[in-house]
Every structure is written in structure tokens, then in C-alpha cells.
Amino acid sequence: MNLNNHLASDWFMTNCWFLTSSFFKGEIEEELKTMRVRKIFGLRIPWLSTVSVTLALWIIAAFLPQRAAAQERLKVIYSQFTMTNSASWFAREAGLFERHGLTADLVYVDSAPAVQALTAGAAPVATMSGGLAVGPYLNGLDLVMLAGWCNLNSYQLITRPEIRRPEDLRGKIIGIGRFGAAADWGLRLILRKLGINENKDVQIIQAGGGGPATRLGAMEAKKLDATVLDSPQTLQARRLGFRTLADGVELGIPFLQGGLVTRRAYVKSNEDTVRRLIRVIVEAIHYAKTNHDAALKIMQKYLRVQDREALEDAYESFVVKQFPRVPYPAAAAVQTIFDLASARDPRAKTADPQGFIDTRFVRELEQSGAIDQLYGQTR
Numbered sequence: 001m002n003l004n005n006h007l008a009s010d011w012f013m014t015n016c017w018f019l020t021s022s023f024f025k026g027e028i029e030e031e032l033k034t035m036r037v038r039k040i041f042g043l044r045i046p047w048l049s050t051v052s053v054t055l056a057l058w059i060i061a062a063f064l065p066q067r068a069a070a071q072e073r074l075k076v077i078y079s080q081f082t083m084t085n086s087a088s089w090f091a092r093e094a095g096l097f098e099r100h101g102l103t104a105d106l107v108y109v110d111s112a113p114a115v116q117a118l119t120a121g122a123a124p125v126a127t128m129s130g131g132l133a134v135g136p137y138l139n140g141l142d143l144v145m146l147a148g149w150c151n152l153n154s155y156q157l158i159t160r161p162e163i164r165r166p167e168d169l170r171g172k173i174i175g176i177g178r179f180g181a182a183a184d185w186g187l188r189l190i191l192r193k194l195g196i197n198e199n200k201d202v203q204i205i206q207a208g209g210g211g212p213a214t215r216l217g218a219m220e221a222k223k224l225d226a227t228v229l230d231s232p233q234t235l236q237a238r239r240l241g242f243r244t245l246a247d248g249v250e251l252g253i254p255f256l257q258g259g260l261v262t263r264r265a266y267v268k269s270n271e272d273t274v275r276r277l278i279r280v281i282v283e284a285i286h287y288a289k290t291n292h293d294a295a296l297k298i299m300q301k302y303l304r305v306q307d308r309e310a311l312e313d314a315y316e317s318f319v320v321k322q323f324p325r326v327p328y329p330a331a332a333a334v335q336t337i338f339d340l341a342s343a344r345d346p347r348a349k350t351a352d353p354q355g356f357i358d359t360r361f362v363r364e365l366e367q368s369g370a371i372d373q374l375y376g377q378t379r
Contacts (some may be wrong), residue, residue, distance in 0.1 A: 071103040072273060077126035078106060079114035080182065081211045081303055082230060083318040084150045084258030085127045087327075091284035093298045094291075099283075100276040110209040111181035118143075124266050125277065130256030130329070130356070131185035134337050137356055138347045142264040145357045146274065147281050148329030150258030150322050153248025155186035155228040157194075158219065158237045163226060163245060166194040172225035175207035175215050182257055183215075187228045188340055189253050190246050213304075216240075231317040232303060232310035249321070256333035267358065278361040279370075281327060286374050288319045295319060325375060326366050329357040 078085040088106055091097055097104040109117045109126075115136055118126045130145055137143045163169060169191075176183040184204070191198045198204060207215045207224065215227040216237055226245070229237055238244065248255065260281060267274050288295040296311045305311055334353035341348035365371060 071098060071101055073103040073105070074125070074273070075105045075107050075123035077109050077114050077117055077123045077128070079109060079111055079126060079128040079132060080177075081108070081213075082182075083299070083303070083314050084129065084154065084182065084230070086288070086299065086302065086318065087149055087258070087260075087281050087284045087323075088127045089298050089302045090288045090295060091280045093301070094284065094287045094294070096280045096283050096287065100280055102273070102276060102280065110211075111178040115143075118261065118263070124270070125260060125262045127258065128261055129182035129185065130259060130334055131182055131337050131340075132180065133261050134334075134341055134348075134356070135180055135345070138341065138345050138351060143261055143356070144264050144267065145256065145259045145261050145329040145334070146267070147278060147327040147362055148256050148259035148333065148357075149281070149285060149324060149327045150318070151254060151256055151324075151330040151333040152322060153186050153189050153251070153253035153255035154230045154257055154317065154322065155183065155190065155248045156230065156234050156244050157187070157190050157226060157246040158229050158234065159226040159243050159245045160219070160222075161241055161243055163243065166196055166245065169194075169196055169226065169245075170201045171203075173203045173205060173223075174226045174228075175205055175218055175224040176228065177209065177211065177215065178206055179204075183212075183228050185337060185340060186248060186255060186257065189255055189336065190228065190248055190251065192340075193251050193253060194246055232305050232307070232314040235310045235313045236307070249317075254330060254333040254336045256329055256337065259327075259329050264358075275361055275364070278365055282325075282362075282365060282371055283374065285319075285323045285325065285327060288323065289325075326362060326371055328359050328362055331357065 076088050078088050088104070092104055092106050107117075107123060109122075111132065114126055114128055115132055117123060119136060119141055129150075130148075133143045133145065159169070159172075163172065174187060176187055178184065187204065188198045191202065196202060205224075207218050207227070212229050212233040215224065216229060216233050218224045219227055219237070219242060220240060234244065260277065262274070288298075292315070296308075296315060299311050299314060300306065303311070303314070305314075331353040334356050338348040338351045338353065
């Protein structure tokens with residue numbers, strides 16, 4: 001072996017670890033260009049071609065420990081085209097699932113059927129309101145809320161212009177999407193706060209699927225006297241001449257309206273995946289808070305709203321005012337749901353909110369200092 005080939009051989013064996021590490025990052029071509037492997041330390045090496053180096057690296061890579069061999073694929077259900085489900089949208093569009101070794105397929109399943117899909121195993125996790133999941137939980141299903149980013153009732157009670165006071169609601173027809181879904185719970189909580197009996201004073205009807213846009217359309221068609229909407233549809237409603245009679249956030253009504261739900265059996269057998277999911281959610285909230293224009297584009301896509309002012313209103317209402325840096329599901333926001341459910345289900349009277357939530361994964365991440373680091377803070 002001549003001196004040039006000997007030096008090349010020593011260099012290759014010494015530095016193969018560096019090249020292979022770059023290879024795993026998908027940067028091998030860049031390294032080959034940067035290092036100009038045909039000419040190392042000024043020595044011309046005819047036999048050390050780009051092809052031979054690449055093949056050698058493939059052979060070495062086959063015997064080295066692999067990073068995550070493949071992205072873990074999972075389905076994530078979201079139950080409404082509303083901002084309360086947007087954490088998963090931000091995560092998907094910003095590539096945050098992939099960053100943590102997950103390939104997520106977002107699947108829209110409307111309201112109550114979303115719980116049925118979750119319990120049937122169609123998907124392991126879902127973003128939904130606590131109200132949607134509480135019924136099956138009280139029936140003995142092992143549903144659990146792992147994170148919560150909307151712990152206040154974000155709904156506003158929207159009425160026809162002639163309805164100016166809470167007492168004007170008596171005898172009127174109020175539309176929600178589906179019984180047991182978030183809008184149903186949110187409406188009943190607001191009515192109780194206003195002193196209106198939801199069973200005697202008003203008639204609550206199902207407007208069907210399709211989300212808030214369906215209810216707003218029913219208002220325009222004069223099929224409803226009132227409904228509950230959240231931003232951005234609230235801005236659209238005001239433009240159409242409808243009145244905001246009450247605002248759940250301004251009334252300070254606790255209500256776990258948006259969070260990450262799964263089954264305890266899934267948590268038990270997939271703790272690593274759950275930890276990564278929590279990281280994804282935390283980073284999604286951070287992404288939305290720190291990438292205003294990109295967040296608006298994502299909202300535009302999923303909310304199907306083109307109006308810039310409406311999108312800005314939704315961003316302010318949720319990302320700025322509601323989404324917490326540390327997304328704990330609040331026990332008080334669950335207790336409110338149990339209190340409301342107790343009228344139909346006596347088991348809710350003695351139910352413990354702590355049994356429905358599991359904060360340990362969010363707590364672990366917070367205590368590690370990772371969230372502070374994400375926001376550039378020191379502990």
C-alpha cells in the first residue's frame with residue numbers, strides 16, 4: 001500500500017463514525033461535498049470515490065445501533081372544527097409529531113361519535129372537550145384527560161337582536177350541535193349562570209353536525225332564536241346583526257373544553273408514546289404563540305375561514321388568552337362538568353375529578369425545566 005492510500009485508509013477508519021452520524025441525519029451528501037473526499041489533506045486518492053464511500057457507510061450503518069428505526073404511526077381524532085381542537089392542527093402542520101418520532105394522521109369525527117371511535121380503538125388519542133368524555137367515563141370506561149389547553153368556557157351565547165336580556169330567552173329555541181357535546185355543556189353552564197332553567201325555560205334542540213357554521217346558518221334562516229358559538233364565528237355573527245348576550249370567559253365559568261384524551265390502558269402500555277405526545281402538545285402551543293402569521297395560516301386551513309379579522313379574533317381569544325404554557329387539565333374545570341352531569345347521572349355527584357385527569361406527564365415535563373427552556377426562561 002503506498003503512502004497516499006495508507007493515509008486515506010487511516011483517515012477513513014478514524015472518521016467513519018463522524019460520517020455515519022451525519023448519514024443518520026440525512027446529511028451524507030453535504031458531508032461528501034464539504035470534505036471533498038476525493039482529496040483529503042491535500043492528497044489525491046483515486047480509489048476513494050463518492051460511490052465507494054457511500055457504499056461503505058451503508059455497510060457500517062447496518063451494524064450500528066439504529067435511531068428510531070421508523071416513525072411510529074398513530075391516528076389522532078379531533079372532534080370539531082373549532083379552536084379548542086387546534087393544538088393538534090398546529091402540531092401537524094409544524095412537523096412536531098415527526099420531530100418526536102411520530103407520524104400522526106389527523107381524523108375528523110364529529111362530537112359524540114368521536115368518543116365512540118376512541119373507545120372502539122379506531123384511534124388511540126383524541127382532542128375533545130371533557131364534557132364529551134365524561135359520560136362514558138361515568139359508565140366505567142377508562143377514559144383519561146392528559147392535558148388541557150382550554151379550561152374556561154369559551155362559548156358565547158348569541159341571540160337574535162330582539163333578545164336583549166336573559167329573561168327574554170324564556171320560551172325560545174336554542175340550537176346546539178349534538179346533545180352531550182361541548183356546545184351543549186357550554187350552553188347549559190351559561191344558562192345556569194344567567195338564572196335560566198335549561199329544562200323548563202327554553203327549548204334546546206340539535207342542529208346537527210357540521211360544527212358552528214351549521215348553527216350560524218340556522219340562525220340566519222331564523223330556525224333558531226339563539227345558539228352558542230366561539231371565535232371566529234362570534235365575529236361573523238355580530239356582523240350579521242346578532243347579539244352577544246353572555247360570554248363564558250367573561251363570566252369566569254370553568255369548563256374543560258379542550259384537551260388530550262385517551263384510555264388508561266393505552267397509557268399503561270405506551271408511556272413513551274404518551275410522553276412524546278405531551279411534548280408535541282406543549283411545543284404546538286409554543287409554536288402558535290411565537291409564530292403568529294404561520295398560526296393564522298393553519299387556522300385558516302382547518303377553520304375554513306378566510307377573513308383575516310375573524311382569524312385574528314380567534315387567535316387573540318384562544319392562543320393569547322386561553323392556551324397556557326403548561327397545559328394542565330384543571331380539576332375545577334372537570335368538577336363543573338360533574339356538577340352539571342349530576343342532574344342526569346347520580347354517579348357524577350360523588351365522582352372525583354382527579355380520577356378523570358392524569359397530570360403526571362405534564363408535571364414531569366414542567367419539572368424537567370424543558371418548558372422554561374422552550375420559552376427562554378430560567379428556573
